[in-house]
Amino acid sequence: MQVQKILLGVAAACSLAACDKAGFTYDNVTDGGHVQYTLLDTLEIQMRTVQPDSMATSGSGIALAGGYTDAYFGKISAGSYFRVALPSERTLEDNAVYDSIELVMRPNGHAYGDTLPLQTLQVYQLQQPLVLPENYTALFSHQQFPYNSTPLFSQPVLITPTAGNLLHLRLADAKGQELFGLLKNKATEVSSEDYFREYFKGLYVKGNGNTAVFGFTAADSSLYIRLHYHVVTHEKEEKYLDFLMTTPELQFNAIQRERNGTPLEGLQPGNGLASAATGNRAFLQAPGGALVRMDFPSLSALQELGRYGRIQRAELVLRPVSGTYIREALPPRLALCLADNKNQVAYGDTLLTAMGMSQYGSLVTDKLNPENTSYVYDVTIYCKSMMNADSYTYRGLLLSPPAGEYATQFNRLVLGDGKNSQHRAQLKIYYLLYQ
Numbered sequence: 001m002q003v004q005k006i007l008l009g010v011a012a013a014c015s016l017a018a019c020d021k022a023g024f025t026y027d028n029v030t031d032g033g034h035v036q037y038t039l040l041d042t043l044e045i046q047m048r049t050v051q052p053d054s055m056a057t058s059g060s061g062i063a064l065a066g067g068y069t070d071a072y073f074g075k076i077s078a079g080s081y082f083r084v085a086l087p088s089e090r091t092l093e094d095n096a097v098y099d100s101i102e103l104v105m106r107p108n109g110h111a112y113g114d115t116l117p118l119q120t121l122q123v124y125q126l127q128q129p130l131v132l133p134e135n136y137t138a139l140f141s142h143q144q145f146p147y148n149s150t151p152l153f154s155q156p157v158l159i160t161p162t163a164g165n166l167l168h169l170r171l172a173d174a175k176g177q178e179l180f181g182l183l184k185n186k187a188t189e190v191s192s193e194d195y196f197r198e199y200f201k202g203l204y205v206k207g208n209g210n211t212a213v214f215g216f217t218a219a220d221s222s223l224y225i226r227l228h229y230h231v232v233t234h235e236k237e238e239k240y241l242d243f244l245m246t247t248p249e250l251q252f253n254a255i256q257r258e259r260n261g262t263p264l265e266g267l268q269p270g271n272g273l274a275s276a277a278t279g280n281r282a283f284l285q286a287p288g289g290a291l292v293r294m295d296f297p298s299l300s301a302l303q304e305l306g307r308y309g310r311i312q313r314a315e316l317v318l319r320p321v322s323g324t325y326i327r328e329a330l331p332p333r334l335a336l337c338l339a340d341n342k343n344q345v346a347y348g349d350t351l352l353t354a355m356g357m358s359q360y361g362s363l364v365t366d367k368l369n370p371e372n373t374s375y376v377y378d379v380t381i382y383c384k385s386m387m388n389a390d391s392y393t394y395r396g397l398l399l400s401p402p403a404g405e406y407a408t409q410f411n412r413l414v415l416g417d418g419k420n421s422q423h424r425a426q427l428k429i430y431y432l433l434y435q
Contacts, residue, residue, distance in 0.1 A: 037312075040429040045418035046295040047425065049264065049283045050272035050343050050398075055407045058139035058252035062408045063105070063218040064287075065121060066207035068113035072324070072414055073288045074259035078213050079206030081145055081254065083130050084225050085246035086196050092184045092229070099228040099238070101176030103153065103169040103203070106222035111161040112328070112410035113212030118156035120208040123169060124148055130202035130250050139252035141287070141407065147204045159214050167216075176227060183227075183241070213410050218251045220244035253407070255287050264290060272343075275417035281321055284331070284399060285412035292399040292415055293343060296427060299386045313430040314383040315376060318361070318399070319423040322370030324414040331411040333360035335402050336377055338395040345398060353378045360402065371422065383429060 067077030103123055124147035132139065152171040159167060179200075182190045189199035203225075207213075216223060225243040230236050245251065259265045263278045267290065275282045282292040294316075302309065320330055335358070336351040353359050361375030379397075386394060401409055416423030 036433050038431050038433070040431055041426050043296060043298045043427045043429065045425050045427055046297060047275040047282045047415070047417040048272045048293050049267060049275070049278065049290050050293045051267050051269050051289050052286075052291055052343065053269065054140040054142040055286070056138035057141045057255070057407045059249040060251075060253070060408055061218050061248065062108060062110070062253075063205065063216040063223060063251060064213055064253040064255070064408065065205045065216065066111075066113070066119060066210040066213040068211050068213060070262075070288075070328075070412070072262055072283055073264060073285050073290065073412060074257055074262045076213065076285075076288055076410070077207060077210075077256045078287070079204055079254050080216070080218070080251065081126070081130055081139075081202060081204050082218060082223065082245050082251040083197070083202045083247055084200070084243040085220075086190060086193060087241045087243060090183055090190065090241060092180075093231045095231050095233075096180075096184060096229050096239075097231070098177050098180040099230055100173065101171045101179065101225065101227050103171055103205070104222075104224055104226055105167040105169070105205075105216045107159060107161040107163075107165070107167065108215045108217045109162050110215035110409065111159075111212050113210070114327075115159065115161060115212045115214075117211050119159050119210045119212065119214070120154065120156045121169060122151045122206050122208050123153040123171060124151050124204045124206075125175070125200070126202040126204060128201055129197055130247075132250070139250065141253060141255040143252070144254055145202070145204065152203075154208070159212075161214055171225070180227060180229065215408060218245060218248060220246065220248075255289075257288055276419070280417045280420040282415045282417060283413070284334070284415065285410065286401050286406045287408070287410055288412065290412075291343075292413075293339060293396050294399065294425075295396040296383070296386065299383055300389070302387055302429075302431070309431060309433040311380060311384050311387070311429055312432045314378070314380045315428040316379045316397075317426045317428065318375045318377075319371070319416050319420075319425060320373055321414045321416050321420070321423050322373070325365075325373075326367075329411050330363060330365065330373075331401055331405075331409065331413055332363060333402055333405065334363075334375060334399055334413070335360055336379070336382075337398045337400055338382075339398040340395060343398060345400075349395075351377065351379065351382055351397070354380055358402075379427070383427075 063080035064078040069075045127146040153169045189195055223245040227241045230238045267273050283290045284292045337345040338349045339345050363375050366372035418425050
């Protein structure tokens, strides 16, 4: 019945004398009365929110810490695991005196949520070495390593993500004095990296009761422990030793979420939640475990228009729901990926333009006229391919942040589906039919 309605609609549109050609160029076509053009913009879009598998978060170069509560996505919290290395030169003078120990972190400029209040950060020492489990090639967002119950640091701090200021977290003096004593006595625990890794297995930094998630640069020059001490000769000379972050491929972010009382409360891996069940909306936040899948069951019906028809151009327009991005920034770039029926995407299987260029939606934001806010994609090649696809070759489209932003950017999106009255998603097909 759906196919019949579409074909009748197409036939009616093709019979109109004046077709919509504004802003559109037809290549190698002579209009001698034997061709007709039409714009099809009511094809069915099946949209759903899907939960991807746990994501690999190791080696991203970004440490996440903090959390916040969102009306649509629930409670999100993030923390980072990493290791530090011994200083290459660690000999202390006989008259060296301990002063303090601190963890130094550099905000990378990314934050999501309300960043104005003080944020409580906590630093814990791990109970087992931070290593890859057997048969793993990466560490994932769902994984956790046990850590001591007593934190080395737990205090409210002011984080200014874009000011370029380093964050200094003074750690417990008991740990600093212990480490200082080992260095001064040239103990076995600090005699080599292997021994040190067994003694100081790693750190976990997390938030507690936060209003925002913050990103920090995870590199040896930006994430380190600094041990302060001084020596006294004729005058006091302040010195320090730095324990720099090491093995960046093992630094990873753990992400937890609670969706109780939200539209995504029932979201589980598998088929996900149809947009019809969530108010004709679909939801996207990759670190929060939500992506948008789209299918177009009516594309195959275009074959029945006749042997001599073809798609000249196809465009997908996606509209965020107004009121959902007043304070929360929309994702600046979103890719379309070809996904099988299990929502799996082959490496590099991202939709390109006809010119072979990557496309990310060309977001236009209009807060005065929210209906003009949209992501727009060239899906010509995709539609031509899916017209003739069978159950084995068919692929839906998965809307997702690009690889470099997938696991570290918390920008979220609430999207209208094809039946949303104010923020309707549209597949626009410019169709050429030879008579």
